[in-house]
Amino acid sequence: MTTSPASALSHLEIAQVGTGMPTTYLLKTPATSFYVRESVYRIIEGLRQGLTYAQISAQLQADGLNVPEQAVQELAETTLTRLNESAAAKSDVVANMQYVFGKITLLRPARLPRLLRLLGHLFNPALMPVLVVSCLLATGLYFYQVTDTFISQHRSIWRGNEGIWLVVAYIIYFTVFICHELGHASATRRFGLDPGDIGFGFYLIFPVFYADVSVIWALDRTRRIVVNLGGIYFQLLLNGLFVAVAYAFPATYLFLSPIIILNSLVMLYSLNPFLRYDGYWIYSDLFNLPNLRTQSRRYWATLKKRWGNVPMRQLVRSTEWPLFVYTVSSTVVITILAIVFVKVLYTSLVGVGVVFSYYGHWHLAEYHPDDLLTLARTLFLLIISGFFGHRLIKARRRPASVSSPV
Template sequence: MNFTLAKVKESDVDRYILQTESKYFSINELLFEILSEYKINSSYEIISSSINRKFNQSDLTDREFIEKSIDQVKKMVEIGNKDSLKKTYIHNKFNILKDDAGDKIYNTLSFLFNKNIFSILFSILIITSIVFFYVNDIGSTKLLEHFQESLSWTNLLLYYLLFFAIIFFHEIGHATASYSFGAKPKEIGFGLYFIFPVMYTNTTNAWKLDKIKRIKVNLGGIYFQLIINLALILLYYVIPFQNFLLSLLIMNTASIVASFNPFFRYDGYWIFSDYFNLQNLKEKSTSLIQNLILYPHRTFITIKNKTIKISLLFYSIANIIFWAFVYYFIADYLFQRLASLKMIFSTGDYFSLDLVKIIFPMLFILMAFINLVNKAITLKNLK
């Protein structure tokens, strides 16, 4: 069993990490000490004796306890490595920058994550974007109207390509942040999430960083997009292509806002997870909701006794409300678009942008339906 151990100093409580070839595990202090001894000594009796001395107790562990603990870790590592190969949200991955390929880029840009530079510049960039939209009186309604008016197949393709360039810079931000804190990123790649093309950065090594640095890694992509916003704002006042630049600003800003959303597996999700020390946040949230449905009395007792974090309870309830609103909004939108759909079929205009506006919400509803069916099957198996 090949593994390494790390102790991460946090402001509130220390974290203990077990790292294998493909995965990180959060473990408790006792198991951390057992595995530390196991790496230098194969005798369970000696390990037990050493652990008892470290914790100043005579019967904290014995040979049987040590053996069972190490066997469980071996199984956990084996299952975890298999799951890391099977369970992935992104499929058909293609590496763009791998291993040392991006080191020169990350090294050049790493100064942006200097403690003082990051804090000051990040604040200035956010204020600059807010002031720009406020001064130009561009609210959410005007944003949507402008973007819809500027849509054409040519513009859509151009926006799409430029947006992918922006998202690549977003991923460079995550990778640079991780690199600057000594947690080298594994790769930046391209893949499919369901049927949608996406980019991703493998910053698994950031797990060994403390909470503040992990949050900065999470914010790295948004930070770099805010830098792009600043560049677009400056160009907006210098060159004549204002409508085009404004459309890019709208796209980039909408992407930044969406990235803060904690109910998707975007940056906001990882920021919330790291800030409140809630590893496997989605799984814990789903489990809590399932327990509230299946065992309400027992679950309310655990909440009352504060054995469940308030932050997890808040997230779980807010998550349900958010997705209920999203499904309602999309269903209402599709209902209003039925007339447009009938018109498309009657005219045979299957290359209309109106059809694109209908197809994507329908795909989202399909994904939601598949997700609900999977959860219903899980609930049925638990009963």
Template sequence: MSLIRNDYVITPYQAGKWILELSGAHFIVNAYTKSLIDILSTQQNYTEALEKFNLDFSNTLTENEFTGFIETIFTDIPIFKDSSVEAKAPKGFIKFQKKILSPFLAGKIASFISFLFNKKLFWIFFPVLSLAGIFLAFNTPISSLNNISPVWILMLYTVTMFLHELGHIAACRKFTGKNGEIGFGIYFIFPVLYSNISSVWHANKQERIITNLAGVYMQLWCMLIFYGFYWVTQNTTSLYLAYFITLYSFIQIIPFIRSDGYWLLSDITSTPNLLEKSGTEVKNFIKNPIDWVKETREKKSFLLLYGLFNNAILLYFIITQLVYNWKGILHFPVAVLQMVKQMFTFHFSEIILPDNFMITVVFYILLFNTITVNYKKIFSPDKKRDR
């Protein structure tokens, strides 16, 4: 018998902080909140909990004060059995999500590749595959990529994207014993696959880093397979696919969009909600730089530099594309509609990717992401999940 629910999971996150999981939502709690949870989970009633609290914290709260105190602490955390607050999963940037594989089935399939995520094995193969990808990217003549059927590329690339998400699932399951689903959704106007690996919050830092890199890792294995097939058969479609996978993999590691690289940097620096926190830091600095310098906050300089550099990189890319690729940008919606029409009418041979197609795709994604993120920064109140 306890005063709170017993279906929660709490694990160490970093020094003085823990991850609390409730109803699929995750909260970062500090040492004091962790101690309060321990008290509430072991006491039979509020009188006993109050006595334990006052003893442990050398306090003299009354029962009414104690009740009000814990209600304030857990305002947004549905820890109580009769809590009227529902745990809500954080809003994702992937919309219209549809489950393709259940957590059970995704975990079963992922178990066949889990051996690849042995820590020693991973740290041997990931650098080697990355170097192979760099070699491929710089030694593949662009002229060899002409006259390739985009239909075959799309079909085979979709398989590698599934393996990308399966890699995340396999790593998460190996390190935590749990995983979520693999699904389909829409990012901006583009169909994408996603994997639910929220359980990785309970892994240690190295395991979270490996899980973040797991998708790229699996695609680099695909790159090696397709490149090897090219050397045996001289099939240019295989070369194009290996080249394309390499470029996409390295783009994924860029930490200035919500990609694998973003989550990687977030875990390396132990900074949850990195984009939101850096945006808040930039906003505070611009509003009053003198007060910002005087204030003492954890990682404020890093967050400011990341926020400024992030916005500078995105702005530079968007401006250069508007100046040098404006025709491709304007034609892009028409080109996409034409490709969709040709696919639905089975005229696959007529599908032609426009020049700078992938760069234009990245432009629209970054533009959409920049507009939505900055809109939320300006018009949405700051939300804290660290207690």
């Protein structure tokens, strides 16, 4: 090896993740991070102390871990290789994030310690379940009581006022998703970590929000799930607030109904695990499936190899059902979403093309408000598309694992 173990490990941070068995550790550098088992952690600590492979092996065997010297060397070299590649990994991350241009930082959580501490109280283990159940019941009751009335009347309140409602939709969009990101940030701070910035920019042609919460990989699985639920949780609290206002002031229900419906739909969409949004990370942690998307792609190849070589009842092993369900469902859902999205976007862009073509022939004097609404609807579609797609590049990369023979 060209790099000595001591120098390669000089900037390495190690943190124990959780308290369960087997014990897991997070190895973290400024550019990358990954999980290791206790045996690999012991090897790394031995190298940092300047011990030889033989001495490390002897220590492990004295503690009942049968790791021969050759295995110690292989695990050490694998880990050091990962660390030596961290600079290249960092360059890849930087290049990836460069696709987000025109970035504007909206909130710096480091400058809002009091706000985050205050919001963090909403994650109190005694308070959070009460608020969740209360807001769910309030939202469900509201839908049950007023949806029929709203559906029968919403055309009348939209007719002639579509421009106003589009402005309202934009305001709601920004407010809801800032609160969503604050939910993640305040949960992260609640567990003693510092969240990254929350901002706005453009990914390709899509306006997007972005947030860096990559530090949550130092938390145990349960706390990561809470952080990933934080955004949806805050949206649910907003729903509870909107419902309370609607009941306190009945005249507002026609105005608040589309807000509650839109917010509820976004929450449900956020829970879907098929795109790299909150539901994806929750499913991954819930069933202990790191690198879920990669595992899903590889699982098709595994099933193909087994097909015809094992009985049908053994095609999917008992421990693989969460991965099997995800693999099949994600393939079907993403295919359907892609078809629907392309169709809707094509129709919208054709409408925009007709508008520009018409006014390009000097028909400006014949301007009609519906044409502006066509442009506004298309822009809103692009914004929504950007929000739902930006998690593909969001800085929440899951650490990989270095395998251990024990």
